[in-house]
Amino acid sequence: MTTKIYFILLLWLGGLTLGIAQEPGTLSLADAIGLALAQNKAIKLQRLQTEVAASQVSKAVAGQGPTVDALGLGSYSNNFSQLDLRTFQPEPAPSEINIEESGVESFNLNLGLRADYVVYDGGQGKQRYRLLVGQSQLARAEQEVLINQTALVVSQLYFELLRIQNQEGFLLENLELSQARLAKIKDRAQFGQANRLAVLRGETSLRQDESALDEVRLAKRQLQEELRFLLDLPADEAFRVLPAFSEWQLPPMQELETTIVRDNPELILARQGILLADDQLSLQQRAQSPLLAASANLGYLYQNNEVQQLAELQSVGGVLGLTARYRIYDGGQRKRSVEKAQLEVAIEQQREDRLEHRLVSQARQERERVLLIREQLRRERENVRTFDEAFAKVEDRYYTGQATALDLRDAQLARLDVRLRIDQLQIDLQKAKLKLDQWQGKLLD
Numbered sequence: 001m002t003t004k005i006y007f008i009l010l011l012w013l014g015g016l017t018l019g020i021a022q023e024p025g026t027l028s029l030a031d032a033i034g035l036a037l038a039q040n041k042a043i044k045l046q047r048l049q050t051e052v053a054a055s056q057v058s059k060a061v062a063g064q065g066p067t068v069d070a071l072g073l074g075s076y077s078n079n080f081s082q083l084d085l086r087t088f089q090p091e092p093a094p095s096e097i098n099i100e101e102s103g104v105e106s107f108n109l110n111l112g113l114r115a116d117y118v119v120y121d122g123g124q125g126k127q128r129y130r131l132l133v134g135q136s137q138l139a140r141a142e143q144e145v146l147i148n149q150t151a152l153v154v155s156q157l158y159f160e161l162l163r164i165q166n167q168e169g170f171l172l173e174n175l176e177l178s179q180a181r182l183a184k185i186k187d188r189a190q191f192g193q194a195n196r197l198a199v200l201r202g203e204t205s206l207r208q209d210e211s212a213l214d215e216v217r218l219a220k221r222q223l224q225e226e227l228r229f230l231l232d233l234p235a236d237e238a239f240r241v242l243p244a245f246s247e248w249q250l251p252p253m254q255e256l257e258t259t260i261v262r263d264n265p266e267l268i269l270a271r272q273g274i275l276l277a278d279d280q281l282s283l284q285q286r287a288q289s290p291l292l293a294a295s296a297n298l299g300y301l302y303q304n305n306e307v308q309q310l311a312e313l314q315s316v317g318g319v320l321g322l323t324a325r326y327r328i329y330d331g332g333q334r335k336r337s338v339e340k341a342q343l344e345v346a347i348e349q350q351r352e353d354r355l356e357h358r359l360v361s362q363a364r365q366e367r368e369r370v371l372l373i374r375e376q377l378r379r380e381r382e383n384v385r386t387f388d389e390a391f392a393k394v395e396d397r398y399y400t401g402q403a404t405a406l407d408l409r410d411a412q413l414a415r416l417d418v419r420l421r422i423d424q425l426q427i428d429l430q431k432a433k434l435k436l437d438q439w440q441g442k443l444l445d
Contacts, residue, residue, distance in 0.1 A: 025238065025239055025240060026239060026240050026241070026242050027158075027239045027240070027241050027242065028241075028242045028244065029155060029158050029241075029242070029244040032154050032155070032158050032227070032231060032241070033151050033154055033155065033444070035231040035232070035233070036150050036151060036154045036230055036231055037147060037150075037151070039231060039232035039233075040150055040230060040231070040232060041232060042146060042150065043143075043146060043147060043150060046139075046142060046143045046146050047143060049139055049142075049143075050136075050139040050140055050142075050143050052139075053132075053135050053136040053138075053139035053140075054136050054139075056132050056135065056136065057129075057132045057133050057136050059132075065117075066115055066116065066117035067115065067116050067117075068113060068114070068115045069113070069114045069115075069116075070112075070113055071110075071111070071112040071113070071114060071299070072110070072111050072112075073108070073109075073110040073111075074108065074109045074110070075106075075107070075108045076105070076106070076107050076108075077105070077106045077107075078105050078106075082098070082100045084096050084097070084098055085097045105304075106303075106304065106305050107302075107303070107304045108302070108303050108304075109300075109301070109302040109303075110299065110300075110301050110302075111299060111300045111301075112297055112298060112299030112300065113297070113298045113299070114295065114296070114297050115295065115296045116293060116294070116295045117293065117294050117295075118291065118292070118293050119292040119293060119294050119322075120289075120290070120291070120292040121286075121289060121291050121292075122286045122288075122289020122290065122291075123286050123289070124283065124286045124287065124289060127279065127282050127283045127286055128283060130279050130282075131276070131279045131280060131283055134272065134275055134276040134279050135276065137272055137275075138269070138272045138273065138276055141265070141268055141269040141272045142269060144265045144268070144269070145265045145266055145269050147444075148265045148438055148441070148443055148444070149438075150230065151438075151443050151444060152434055152435070152438045152443060153230065154227070154230050154231070155431075155434045155443075156431055156434060157223060157226055157227050157230065158227065158241055158244070159244070159427050159430050159431055159434075160223055160427070161220065161223040161224065161227060161241050162241050162243065162244070162427065163423060163424060163427040164216060164219050164220045164223060165220065165240060165241065166423045167216050167420060167423065168213065168216050168217060168220060170416055170419050170420060170423070171209065171212055171213045171216055171416075172213065174209055174412065174416050175206070175209045175210065175213060177412060178202070178205050178206045178209045178412075179206060181202060181205075181395075181408070182199075182202040182203060182205075182206055184399070185198050185199055185202045186199060186202075188399075197405075198405055201405040201406075201409075202405065205405075205409055205412075224238075224239070244430070245426055245430060246430075246433075248433050250367065250370055250371070251436075253363075253364060253367060256363055256367065256436070256440065257360050257363065257364075259440040259441070259442075260356075260359050260360060260363055260439050260440055261356060261360070263440055263441035263442070264359055264439055264440065264441055265441055266355060266359070267352065267355060267356055267359065268441075270348070270351055270352035270355050271352060273348045273351070273352070274345065274348040274349055274352055276348075277341070277344045277345040277347075277348045278345055280341050280344065281338070281341035281342060281344070281345055283341075284334070284337045284338045284340075284341045285338055285341075287334050287337070288327065288334050290324065290325065290326040291323075291324070291325045291326070292322065292323070292324050293322070293323045293324075294320075294321070294322055294323075295320070295321045295322075295323065296318065296319070296320050296321075297318055297319040297320075297321075298317075298318040299315075299316070299317065299318070300314075300315070300316050301313065301314065301315040301316075302314050302315075359439055362435075362439070363436065363439055366432055366435055366436060367436070369432060370429065370432045370433075370436075373425050373428050373429050373432065374429065376425055377422065377425040377426065377429065380418055380421050380422045380425060381422060383418050384418055384419070384422065387411075387414055387415045387418045388415060390411055390414070390415070391411040391412060391414070391415045394407055394408050394411040395408060395411070
């Protein structure tokens with residue numbers, strides 16, 4: 001999956017470099033997802049966390065071998081020394097001999113190498129390594145989930161913005177009809193063919209259309225701002241999204257369920273959590289194992305004194321050692337740790353099972369919803385011609401005095417409503433495809 005994501009990024013960046021994306025000021029769905037993968041701050045942060053987890057694995061590999069330390073200690077002193085020595089001799093011999101010396105120097109130097117190696121720890125080191133590998137894989141799985149979730153949110157926002165754009169276009173067309181009709185009514189009123197009430201109704205309808213258009217444009221600006229935030233675009237960058245409708249085949253439920261169980265990013269993350277909990281349990285079970293460690297020391301010692309009897313000392317040698325440790329009693333700490341780790345495994349398994357059932361259930365409901373939307377879309381498309389013809393006939397009857405202004409307004413709004421419903425159903429169909437693709441782990445295919 002990670003290779004696939006980087007391949008998408010490469011294609012997207014290459015497309016921008018070659019200038020083959022689309023006309024200026026527009027944004028395609030592929031470009032929107034590409035920008036999110038490249039610039040979204042949450043994804044950038046998760047990638048850094050994934051790299052940190054991977055670096056911990058490298059650190060664990062290095063820590064399994066022996067360690068070698070260089071040791072060094074040196075000291076120098078220069079001071080006044082007084083030494084009184086008893087002679088234990090009978091008189092007239094002095095009972096003590098006094099030695100005083102100033103500027104007495106002493107020099108010590110100790111150099112060495114120390115090597116340590118864990119010979120046996122019951123497999124704890126290898127298990128800790130497996131645990132860190134599991135944490136790294138978990139971080140990558142979390143990254144995949146975040147990328148897929150971000151791509152889904154961006155895609156849904158994209159289609160919602162497309163719906164608003166289309167609605168704006170329909171309302172502009174409707175507004176032009178209202179303006180043209182109002183102009184005709186005013187012209188007829190000058191010749192006495194329309195009364196003042198018809199003009200007022202035409203003006204009211206025009207203001208209603210203008211208010212509806214203002215609301216839609218406000219919603220469009222808000223959606224653009226949300227999309228800019230996810231794509232990390234400048235606040236003043238204006239754009240229009242391009243139509244991205246496509247025909248697609250709805251898979252059978254059995255195939256859909258099999259793909260979800262196998263490839264869903266959240267389920268993969270949940271299974272990785274189970275493996276990580278298993279590794280943690282194994283580590284706790286091995287914590288009682290005995291420890292055997294070997295060490296080796298090689299050193300050089302030099303000492304020089306001006307006053308002491310030991311005037312100079314040099315020593316070179318080495319020491320080999322073995323250390324064994326086994327904890328006989330810990331107050332039941334290990335037992336409680338193992339029990340806690342077993343509970344964590346059970347919890348992760350329950351979470352994975354619950355998530356699988358929820359996703360399959362949601363997919364089944366979404367699939368049924370897709371079938372319903374397609375049937376509704378077929379019906380509404382058949383209604384378009386009917387509403388267009390009805391509006392044209394009512395408009396002709398209105399100008400011949402056979403229909404009222406309310407009849408004309410109702411026909412106009414009905415014509416607009418069916419177009420908006422068709423566009424909404426098309427958008428809902430694409431959103432459903434995005435959900436099903438995301439659940440199947442195919443959103444970035």
